[in-house]
Amino acid sequence: MSDLYTNSGPVAGQLHIGRLFVATLRRDLMLSLRRKSELVNPLIFFLMVITLFPLGVSPESGFLSQLAPGVLWVAALLATLLSMDALFRSDFEDGSLEQLLLSPQPLYVVVLAKVLAHWSLTGLALTLVAPLIAVMLFLPAQGMPGLLLSLLLGTPTLSLFGAIGAALTVGLRKGGVLISLLVLPLYIPVLIFGSAAVQAAVTGLPVAGHLALLGALLAFGLVLAPLAIGAALRISVSG
Amino acid sequence: MAEKKWLPRWFYQLASPRWCYQICGKLLPWFTVAMLLLLVGGTAWSLAFAPADYQQGNSFRIIYLHVPSxxxxxxxxxxxxxxxxxxxxxxxxIADLVAKSCAPIGASMAILALLTGAIWGKPTWGSWWVWDARLTSMLVLFFLYLGVMALNSAIESESTAAQATAVLALVGLVNIPIIKYSVEWWNTLHQPATFKLTEKPAMPAEMWVPLLVMVIAFYCFFAVVLMMRLRNEILRRERRSGWVKELLLSN
Amino acid sequence: MSFDSFSEFLAMGGHGLYVWLSYALGLVLIVYNLLAPRRERKRLLAEQTRRLLREGNRQ
Structure with a gap:
C-alpha cells in the first residue's frame, strides 16, 4: 500500500501514508483538545436531550426502560450531528484546508484521519458516557453490552456521513441547519439497526446480526465516504 | 480527441446549449400531445372502466395515481x-441544468405519492397515516429531495452549486437501497404481516393495463416538464450569448 | 363501464371522498408543474428583452 504512494510519482514532500495519517490525527486531536468547551458541548447536549424525555413524557421506570434504546440512539445521533459543523470550519477559516487540498498528500488518508480524530472526541466519548445515562433511563443491565457495542460500531458511520454534509456546507456561512437537512436521511439505517441491537440485547435475543449489519455499514462508509468528502471539499473550497 | 470516439455524436451535440434548446423545442409539442391523450384516456379508464377491487372496493382506484407518481x-x-x-x-x-430541473419535479411527485398513499390509508387501514415501509421510504426520498434543493439554493455560485448538489445526489443514490431495505426490515420487526397496499398476488389485465397507461402518461408528463424547465435554465444561463439575443429580439 | 349511473360513479361505493380527493390533488400538482415553468419562461423572456433594449439604448 505504502509503495503505491511513495513510488508512484516522485513528488517532493510526499509523506509515507502511515506517517501522514498519524500526523493529521495528532494535529486534529491536539487542536480539539485545546478547545475544551467544544469538546464537552456534545456530551452536555446528549445529557440534556436525555433529561427532556422523562420531563416531557413520563418519569415512570417501566415506560422509560421501554423507550430507552430509541431515545439513547436518537440523542447520540443528534449530538454527533451538532458537532459536525465544526469539523472543517476552523481549518477552512484559517486557510489550512486550502493548503491541505493543494498539498501532494492523498486526500483520502487525510480526510480519514480527520474524521477519526473527530469521532474519538465525540462518538467515542458519547459511547463511554452512554452507560451512565442509560442507567438514568432504567435500561435493563443486560442491554448494556448491546448499547456499547452498537454505539461503538454505529457512531463512526455517523461521523463519516456527517463529514460529507460538513464538507458540502463548509463554504457557507450558515451551514449548521443545512447539514442536518442533508445528513439526517442518511442516518436512518444506522438508527434503525443501532436501536434494534439495543432492543434485542434487552430482550435477550442475539445481537450479532444487528452488529454485523452496523459493521457492514461502517465498512461501506470507510471505503466510500472519504471519496465523497474529498470531492465535496474540493468543490466547496474552489467555489 | 481520438480517444473519446466511443461516445456517440449526439452526446457531444447535447453539450451545445443552443442545439439542446432547439431539439427540446421541437420535441415539446409531440410529448405534450402524447401526455394529454394518455393522461385523459388513462384517467377515464382508471376511474370509470377498470373494475373495482374485490377487497378494497373503489378506493383501489387511487393506485392509478399512487404507483405512477x-x-x-x-x-x-x-x-x-x-x-x-x-x-x-x-x-x-447541460447535465448540470438537467439535474437542477429534475429536483422540483421529483419532489412534487414524492408529495403526490405520499398524499395519495395517506388518503388511501384511511379507507384501507382506518387512519390517515400508517408507518408502512413504502410510505416511510417515500418520505425519506422526499427528505433527500429537500436536502438537494436546499443545498442548491444555499450556494450562490451556479457551477459550485451544481457540483455540490451532484455529489449529494450521488451519495443519496448509493444510500437509497440501504435506506429502503433497512426501513422494510424495521417495518417487519414492528408490524408483522400487515395488509400491503400495492402488493397483489396477481393483478388481472383489466387492472394493470390502465396502470401501465398511467405510468407512461406520467413519464410523458415528466418529459414535458423537464424540457420546459431545461429550456428556461438554458435561456437563463446563456442570456449573454448571441443566439439568445437574436431569439429575444425576433420576439 | 363499472358503474350504472353517474351518482354511483360519484359515490365510488362509499369511497368517493378518498378517490376524488386523490385525483383532485393529482390534477392540482400536474397543472402546477405545467404552469410554473410556462410562467417562468414568460417572465424570463420579458426580463431579458427589457435588459437587451436597455443596454441597446445606452450605447
Whole structure:
C-alpha cells in the first residue's frame, strides 16, 4: 500500500501514508483538545436531550426502560450531528484546508484521519458516557453490552456521513441547519439497526446480526465516504 | 480527441446549449400531445372502466395515481444523480441544468405519492397515516429531495452549486437501497404481516393495463416538464450569448 | 363501464371522498408543474428583452 504512494510519482514532500495519517490525527486531536468547551458541548447536549424525555413524557421506570434504546440512539445521533459543523470550519477559516487540498498528500488518508480524530472526541466519548445515562433511563443491565457495542460500531458511520454534509456546507456561512437537512436521511439505517441491537440485547435475543449489519455499514462508509468528502471539499473550497 | 470516439455524436451535440434548446423545442409539442391523450384516456379508464377491487372496493382506484407518481419520484432521483455525475465527470453544463430541473419535479411527485398513499390509508387501514415501509421510504426520498434543493439554493455560485448538489445526489443514490431495505426490515420487526397496499398476488389485465397507461402518461408528463424547465435554465444561463439575443429580439 | 349511473360513479361505493380527493390533488400538482415553468419562461423572456433594449439604448 505504502509503495503505491511513495513510488508512484516522485513528488517532493510526499509523506509515507502511515506517517501522514498519524500526523493529521495528532494535529486534529491536539487542536480539539485545546478547545475544551467544544469538546464537552456534545456530551452536555446528549445529557440534556436525555433529561427532556422523562420531563416531557413520563418519569415512570417501566415506560422509560421501554423507550430507552430509541431515545439513547436518537440523542447520540443528534449530538454527533451538532458537532459536525465544526469539523472543517476552523481549518477552512484559517486557510489550512486550502493548503491541505493543494498539498501532494492523498486526500483520502487525510480526510480519514480527520474524521477519526473527530469521532474519538465525540462518538467515542458519547459511547463511554452512554452507560451512565442509560442507567438514568432504567435500561435493563443486560442491554448494556448491546448499547456499547452498537454505539461503538454505529457512531463512526455517523461521523463519516456527517463529514460529507460538513464538507458540502463548509463554504457557507450558515451551514449548521443545512447539514442536518442533508445528513439526517442518511442516518436512518444506522438508527434503525443501532436501536434494534439495543432492543434485542434487552430482550435477550442475539445481537450479532444487528452488529454485523452496523459493521457492514461502517465498512461501506470507510471505503466510500472519504471519496465523497474529498470531492465535496474540493468543490466547496474552489467555489 | 481520438480517444473519446466511443461516445456517440449526439452526446457531444447535447453539450451545445443552443442545439439542446432547439431539439427540446421541437420535441415539446409531440410529448405534450402524447401526455394529454394518455393522461385523459388513462384517467377515464382508471376511474370509470377498470373494475373495482374485490377487497378494497373503489378506493383501489387511487393506485392509478399512487404507483405512477411513486415510480416517477424514484426514477427522477436516478436521473438527477446520473445527470449530476455526467456534469461532474465531463463538465457538461447541460447535465448540470438537467439535474437542477429534475429536483422540483421529483419532489412534487414524492408529495403526490405520499398524499395519495395517506388518503388511501384511511379507507384501507382506518387512519390517515400508517408507518408502512413504502410510505416511510417515500418520505425519506422526499427528505433527500429537500436536502438537494436546499443545498442548491444555499450556494450562490451556479457551477459550485451544481457540483455540490451532484455529489449529494450521488451519495443519496448509493444510500437509497440501504435506506429502503433497512426501513422494510424495521417495518417487519414492528408490524408483522400487515395488509400491503400495492402488493397483489396477481393483478388481472383489466387492472394493470390502465396502470401501465398511467405510468407512461406520467413519464410523458415528466418529459414535458423537464424540457420546459431545461429550456428556461438554458435561456437563463446563456442570456449573454448571441443566439439568445437574436431569439429575444425576433420576439 | 363499472358503474350504472353517474351518482354511483360519484359515490365510488362509499369511497368517493378518498378517490376524488386523490385525483383532485393529482390534477392540482400536474397543472402546477405545467404552469410554473410556462410562467417562468414568460417572465424570463420579458426580463431579458427589457435588459437587451436597455443596454441597446445606452450605447
Amino acid at each position: 411513486a415510480i416517477l419520484a424514484q426514477s427522477c432521483y436516478m436521473l438527477m444523480a446520473v445527470a449530476g455525475a455526467i456534469g461532474l465527470i465531463w463538465k457538461m453544463k
